[in-house]
Structure formats: structure tokens, C-alpha cells
Amino acid sequence: MEPKVPTREETLAILHQYNESDSLRKHAYAVEGVMRYIARKRGADEEKWGVIGLIHDLDYEKFPDQHCRKTRTILVEHHWPEEYIRAAVSHGWGICSDEEPQTDLEKVLYAIDELTGLVVTTALVRPSKSVLEVTGKSVKNKWKDKRFAAGVDRTVIEKGAERLGVSLEELIEDTIKGMQEVAETIGLKGNIG
Numbered sequence: 001m002e003p004k005v006p007t008r009e010e011t012l013a014i015l016h017q018y019n020e021s022d023s024l025r026k027h028a029y030a031v032e033g034v035m036r037y038i039a040r041k042r043g044a045d046e047e048k049w050g051v052i053g054l055i056h057d058l059d060y061e062k063f064p065d066q067h068c069r070k071t072r073t074i075l076v077e078h079h080w081p082e083e084y085i086r087a088a089v090s091h092g093w094g095i096c097s098d099e100e101p102q103t104d105l106e107k108v109l110y111a112i113d114e115l116t117g118l119v120v121t122t123a124l125v126r127p128s129k130s131v132l133e134v135t136g137k138s139v140k141n142k143w144k145d146k147r148f149a150a151g152v153d154r155t156v157i158e159k160g161a162e163r164l165g166v167s168l169e170e171l172i173e174d175t176i177k178g179m180q181e182v183a184e185t186i187g188l189k190g191n192i193g
Contacts, residue, residue, distance in 0.1 A: 003081040011051045014078060019061045026186045028054050030116045031109070033186070034178030038108050041174065049105055052087045056109060068092035068099075095156075101163065111160025114153050115175045118142065121149040123188050130190025131183050136173045 006014075019025055035053030039046040059070035068089045075085045090099040090106040091113050101110040122142050123131040142148045161171045183189040 001079050004079050005048075006051055006055075006078070006080060006084070008047070008051055008054070010078075011054050014074070015054060015058060018058050018074065021061050024057060024061050027116065027120075028057060029182055030120065030179050030186045031056060031113060033182035034112045034116060034175050035105075035109065037178030037181060038112075038174050039105075042104065044104065048084070049108070052084055052105065053109060055084075056088045056091050056113065058088070068097040101160075104164070107160065107164045111157060111164055111171055112175050112178075113156075115157045115160075115171065116179065118149050118152045118154075118157075119172075119175055119179055120186075120188065121152070123190070126190070128190040128192045129188065130192045131176065131179050131186070131188035132190065132192060134176050134180075136169055136176060139172050139176065140169070 015025065015028055019028065032050045032053040035049040036046045038044075039049035055071070055075070057067075057071075058074060060067055063070040068091075072085055072089050075088065086099055087103065087106050087109065089097050090101045091097075091109045093100050093110060099106075101107045119131065119134060119139060122139050123129060123134050125142075126133055126138075143154065146154075157171070158168060161168045164171070179186065179188070
């Protein structure tokens with residue numbers, strides 16, 4: 001069977017089949033939102049970038065010890081194009097994947113995956129619990145405290161920004177803006193307005 005470009009609906013169906021956890025689904029939606037935002041900003045294919053952002057952690061809930069490897073297997077079984085599979089798997093480069101991010105899409109996914117976690121945590125410590133009130137400055141202030149969101153690998157984010165040729169500040173701003181566009185979906189609209 002020929003590889004077929006997946007629709008968002010098909011991607012959601014696969015994501016939900018393998019991820020029942022609300023937090024993992026919200027992470028997928030957050031990464032999708034950022035990928036779509038940056039794709040628009042760069043004049044790239046928003047649908048393609050969004051679908052890959054949505055599916056990037058497909059195997060994490062059910063196969064954490066095979067993260068990225070099992071994603072490849074599942075997406076091959078669903079006849080996804082190799083370009084899409086490679087992009088999804090490349091976000092784990094140096095951790096659980098040998099696929100080095102090469103394209104802009106892959107480099108952005110690699111750079112923002114961890115960063116979304118830092119933005120979420122920054123939003124959740126605000127009284128409003130809203131990403132709509134998060135600023136680049138507030139994320140940078142939290143960045144310096146290594147105990148804050150200690151699970152977020154800041155070196156991956158820094159390496160990602162460097163590979164993209166953008167400043168850490170720009171990457172943080174873009175990530176916040178992308179997440180703000182999907183604030184309600186990711187449960188971070190908070191109690192403002």
C-alpha cells in the first residue's frame with residue numbers, strides 16, 4: 001500500500017488510541033499549536049507541521065522504554081510517509097533516537113518539545129493558571145531556577161535554538177504564542193476574562 005498523507009482527524013484517532021492520559025494528550029495539542037504557529041510564521045505547510053507535532057509522542061504512554069522506535073513501527077503500519085515518520089522520531093535525537101533533526105520542521109520540533117513543558121509549568125504557578133498571561137520574561141526568569149520544572153532539559157532547548165539559528169528569546173516567544181492559540185484545548189485558559 002502506498003504511503004498516505006494523514007489528515008488531522010486520522011492523526012487524532014491514532015493519538016487517542018495509544019494515549020489515554022489527559023496530560024499526554026494536552027502535551028500533544030500544545031506541541032501541535034506551536035508547530036502550526038511557527039509553520040505559519042515561516043510560510044511552511046501548517047497542516048503537515050501540526051500533524052507531526054500532534055503525533056510526536058505517540059508511543060510514550062504505552063511503550064516508554066521503546067520511545068520513538070515504537071512510533072516508527074506504528075506509523076509504518078498506518079502507511080504514513082517516511083518523511084513524516086522521520087520527523088516525528090527525530091525529536092528524540094540523542095536521547096532515544098539516532099535520527100538527527102535536519103529539516104526546519106524537525107529542528108523546530110526538537111527545540112520546542114521540552115520548552116512547552118516549561119511554559120506549562122510557568123502558567124500553572126500564576127494565580128490565573130493561564131498561559132494567556134505568560135510572557136517571555138517570566139519564562140526566562142523561571143529558566144534560571146534549575147529546581148523549577150527540573151524535568152525540563154534546558155540543554156536540549158538551547159541546542160535546538162542554536163541549530164535553528166534563532167535566539168532563545170525568540171524561541172520562547174514563539175512557543176508561548178503557539179500555546180496561547182490553543183489555551184482552552186490544553187487546559188491553560190485559566191480563570192481570566
